Amino acid sequence: xxxxxxxxxxxxxxxxxxxxxxxxxxxxxxxxxxxxxxxxxxxxxxxxxxxxxxxxxxxxxxxxxxxxxxxxxxxxxxxxxxxxxxxxxxxxxxxxxxxxxxxxxxxxxxxxxxxxxxxxxxxxxxxxxxxxxxxxxxxxxxxxxxxxxxxxxxxxxxxxxxxxxxxxxxxxxxxxxxxxxxxxxxxxxxxxxxxxxxxxxxxxxxxxxxxxxxxxxxxxxxxxxxxxxxxxxxxxxxxxxxxxxxxxxxxxxxxxxxxxxxxxxxxxxxxxxxxxxxxxxxxxxxxxxxxxxxxxxxxxxxxxxxxxxxxxxxxxxxxxxxxxxxxxxxxxxxxxxxxxxxxxxxxxxxxxxxxxxxxxxxxxxxxxxxxxxxxxxxxxxxxxxxxxxxxxxxxxxxxxxxxxxxxxxxx
Amino acid sequence: xxxxxxxxxxxxxxxxxxxxxxxxxxxxxxxxxxxxxxxxxxxxxxxxxxxxxxxxxxxxxxxxxxxxxxxxxxxxxxxxxxxxxxxxxxxxxxxxxxxxxxxxxxxxxxxxxxxxxxxxxxxxxxxxxxxxxxxxxxxxxxxxxxxxxxxxxxxxxxxxxxxxxxxxxxxxxxxxxxxxxxxxxxxxxxxxxxxxxxxxxxxxxxxxxxxxxxxxxxxxxxxxxxxxxxxxxxxxxxxxxxxxxxxxxxxxxxxxxxxxxxxxxxxxxxxxxxxxxxxxxxxxxxxxxxxxxxxxxxxxxxxxxxxxxxxxxxxxxxxxxxxxxxxxxxxxxxxxxxxxxxxxxxxxxxxxxxxxxxxxxxxxxxxxxxxxxxxxxxxxxxxxxxxxxxxxxxxxxxxxxxxxxxxxxxx
Numbered sequence: 001x002x003x004x005x006x007x008x009x010x011x012x013x014x015x016x017x018x019x020x021x022x023x024x025x026x027x028x029x030x031x032x033x034x035x036x037x038x039x040x041x042x043x044x045x046x047x048x049x050x051x052x053x054x055x056x057x058x059x060x061x062x063x064x065x066x067x068x069x070x071x072x073x074x075x076x077x078x079x080x081x082x083x084x085x086x087x088x089x090x091x092x093x094x095x096x097x098x099x100x101x102x103x104x105x106x107x108x109x110x111x112x113x114x115x116x117x118x119x120x121x122x123x124x125x126x127x128x129x130x131x132x133x134x135x136x137x138x139x140x141x142x143x144x145x146x147x148x149x150x151x152x153x154x155x156x157x158x159x160x161x162x163x164x165x166x167x168x169x170x171x172x173x174x175x176x177x178x179x180x181x182x183x184x185x186x187x188x189x190x191x192x193x194x195x196x197x198x199x200x201x202x203x204x205x206x207x208x209x210x211x212x213x214x215x216x217x218x219x220x221x222x223x224x225x226x227x228x229x230x231x232x233x234x235x236x237x238x239x240x241x242x243x244x245x246x247x248x249x250x251x252x253x254x255x256x257x258x259x260x261x262x263x264x265x266x267x268x269x270x271x272x273x274x275x276x277x278x279x280x281x282x283x284x285x286x287x288x289x290x291x292x293x294x295x296x297x298x299x300x301x302x303x304x305x306x307x308x309x310x311x312x313x314x315x316x317x318x319x320x321x322x323x324x325x326x327x328x329x330x331x332x333x334x335x336x337x338x339x340x341x342x343x344x345x346x347x348x349x350x351x352x353x354x355x356x357x358x359x360x361x362x363x364x365x366x367x368x369x370x371x372x373x374x375x376x377x378x379x380x381x382x383x384x385x386x387x388x389x390x391x392x393x394x395x396x397x398x399x400x401x402x403x404x405x406x407x408x409x410x411x
Numbered sequence: 412x413x414x415x416x417x418x419x420x421x422x423x424x425x426x427x428x429x430x431x432x433x434x435x436x437x438x439x440x441x442x443x444x445x446x447x448x449x450x451x452x453x454x455x456x457x458x459x460x461x462x463x464x465x466x467x468x469x470x471x472x473x474x475x476x477x478x479x480x481x482x483x484x485x486x487x488x489x490x491x492x493x494x495x496x497x498x499x500x501x502x503x504x505x506x507x508x509x510x511x512x513x514x515x516x517x518x519x520x521x522x523x524x525x526x527x528x529x530x531x532x533x534x535x536x537x538x539x540x541x542x543x544x545x546x547x548x549x550x551x552x553x554x555x556x557x558x559x560x561x562x563x564x565x566x567x568x569x570x571x572x573x574x575x576x577x578x579x580x581x582x583x584x585x586x587x588x589x590x591x592x593x594x595x596x597x598x599x600x601x602x603x604x605x606x607x608x609x610x611x612x613x614x615x616x617x618x619x620x621x622x623x624x625x626x627x628x629x630x631x632x633x634x635x636x637x638x639x640x641x642x643x644x645x646x647x648x649x650x651x652x653x654x655x656x657x658x659x660x661x662x663x664x665x666x667x668x669x670x671x672x673x674x675x676x677x678x679x680x681x682x683x684x685x686x687x688x689x690x691x692x693x694x695x696x697x698x699x700x701x702x703x704x705x706x707x708x709x710x711x712x713x714x715x716x717x718x719x720x721x722x723x724x725x726x727x728x729x730x731x732x733x734x735x736x737x738x739x740x741x742x743x744x745x746x747x748x749x750x751x752x753x754x755x756x757x758x759x760x761x762x763x764x765x766x767x768x769x770x771x772x773x774x775x776x777x778x779x780x781x782x783x784x785x786x787x788x789x790x791x792x793x794x795x796x797x798x799x800x801x802x803x804x805x806x807x808x809x810x811x812x813x814x815x816x817x818x819x820x821x822x
Contacts, residue, residue, distance in 0.1 A: 075482075
């Protein structure tokens with residue numbers, strides 16, 4: 001008997017029939033004797049419908065009120081799933097984020113979880129209930145409804161698993177695991193049985209979209225065993241995300257090719273090459289609550305340097321405005337340039353730490369196809385390049401093949 | 412400068428455009444200097460959509476979970492109206508029932524308000540905000556979401572007006588006041604400038620449908636000034652519901668003809684004519700949370716009597732089942748008969764207390780048209796008759812004309 005947290009996304013609960021299918025799946029686990037906490041998203045399309053209503057009234061919706069509206073999507077799903085379980089004769093009880101309560105900060109539309117009070121859930125589990133919790137939402141210290149931002153239901157699942165010391169957090173989605181890259185771009189892409197947290201973190205942040213990045217961070221921080229599974233097929237055990245490094249002999253050097261087309265890059269040209277410049281550029285952007293992804297600064301000459309970073313494409317204009325307002329106070333820049341027709345492609349693998357030549361192999365494969373690299377950023381376990389968006393698919397295919405990811409790992 | 416509670420029903424907020432119209436109306440009152448608390452229903456059709464989803468999963472939805480789902484309708488409207496006001500440059504903040512909090516008992520789908528904590532609302536009003544509250548919902552002592560049942564948004568409005576000692580509670584609806592009867596049945600029906608609480612109570616409970624009965628009870632109990640207005644037209648001051656009796660010289664004897672076709676009647680024939688019988692019949696029905704409307708028991712003979720009552724047509728089958736299970740325990744009945752093709756028509760007027768002959772005039776008017784009366788029930792200010800449903804419209808017209816309600820009141 002285990003304590004399992006299962007999370008079902010919007011597609012998995014997109015219709016009454018699919019909610020009934022999820023109930024059947026939960027019922028099987030229940031009858032196997034497991035304690036179950038189920039986290040659900042809004043029915044697919046519902047969040048967009050609600051945001052559409054809001055935007056019809058306010059083109060830039062007030063964040064507090066948007067959360068009041070958007071959080072209703074999950075609230076409907078929890079009630080429906082509880083009913084579907086009761087219809088199968090299983091005791092079930094639903095909770096909104098505020099009812100648990102899942103305490104967050106007050107950053108509406110992108111709140112962060114501060115604390116989870118698990119007493120009500122534990123009491124319900126003890127009395128044989130399946131507990132159903134609305135994903136994506138919480139409540140701040142003043143009782144205001146907050147949401148965690150898109151994809152936040154994964155984070156809710158992992159945070160609950162951590163708070164409850166669950167044996168496993170199972171993320172049910174429309175794919176049956178983590179692949180070496182997107183099979184829609186590379187048909188030979190292979191499902192990974194395991195992937196390390198560090199790799200997954202890089203894969204998620206780079207847009208593999210299987211899991212939301214914050215949920216992976218959370219899972220790593222609290223050592224939550226995370227498994228990605230298909231909610232539509234029963235075959236396979238999905239991909240287990242581990243936080244212990246495997247024996248390197250059995251470990252591929254490269255786990256996968258991640259990519260992201262939601263970014264835009266901004267370059268601040270000709271700024272003074274002295275301490276504090278990076279802070280004076282990025283500080284105001286961060287203060288405006290804009291997430292920055294890649295940051296690159298090269299060695300300068302003549303006392304000047306160029307500073308580049310990427311942001312989400314939706315925040316490109318806002319970031320430019322912030323920069324135009326903030327620069328000139330501490331120092332001046334020669335020019336601010338931007339480009340929102342870019343994409344990021346990354347080679348990810350925990351094994352690359354002990355293998356030289358990964359970067360050169362990557363750059364050669366791209367050069368052979370005449371793909372120009374605009375920015376490069378590296379970490380211990382990934383190498384990312386920013387390139388023109390039109391080359392994205394080609395780059396992914398070329399790299400997947402160059403690193404022979406279609407071949408099974410030798411045991 | 413007054414403190415006003417305004418309530419807008421589902422039709423008034425049925426589309427984005429209508430929500431914007433409500434915002435305009437609220438803005439005018441705001442710029443006149445009033446403090447405003449706005450109570451809204453779900454957008455029309457939304458509650459039915461949500462209940463439809465629930466019933467697709469569970470034909471008899473679990474009441475707790477149904478409230479979780481149904482309460483989202485109002486939650487969307489409060490966010491949208493707050494945004495519409497902000498779009499007009501007015502500070503606004505929305506609250507769900509649970510956020511206020513509006514404390515209720517735990518009778519899911521038909522909860523009753525126990526207490527309202529008005530501190531957050533008062534603080535917001537003091538800082539110049541328009542406060543928007545979701546109608547129809549509350550929270551019980553354990554933090555479960557509850558709803559007050561259909562039409563409960565009126566009750567929310569009145570209860571808030573009472574808690575805040577508001578100067579007036581304005582109910583905006585799709586009619587511009589209370590009429591002597593339904594103008595769709597009697598085109599000559601006339602709008603009343605004022606109507607007493609007692610009369611309104613009888614009118615509402617008898618199906619005039621302008622206001623939900625519980626809101627009128629509440630208003631009377633807490634002496635809330637209640638006004639019914641049109642949310643679509645600006646003309647007129649609607650109908651003010653007063654709790655002070657007017658000078659009878661200016662008061663019509665009869666205020667209106669109310670009717671209700673949502674009832675069914677049940678007669679328990681041949682029960683012992685002794686103390687406790689009424690309790691043994693009605694007790695189990697009330698315990699099953701079925702509201703009973705008219706109750707009639709006539710003098711018996713041979714130690715036996717007949718006992719009749721009416722319930723909402725939706726609860727007719729359930730009430731019959733309850734009776735069939737409960738009778739025979741304390742005593743036996745000769746027969747239980749039921750009829751769900753009935754209607755109730757009532758003559759209502761606070762003036763009738765001091766005027767004899769109202770009943771005989773009513774019965775004569777009906778008899779002249781050959782309409783048979785199945786049950787009669789009277790109170791100080793109303794006389795109700797139960798008759799076959801097919802005679803409903805005819806009876807209303809005949810009575811409206813017999814009491815000359817189309818004529819303006821002589822001053």
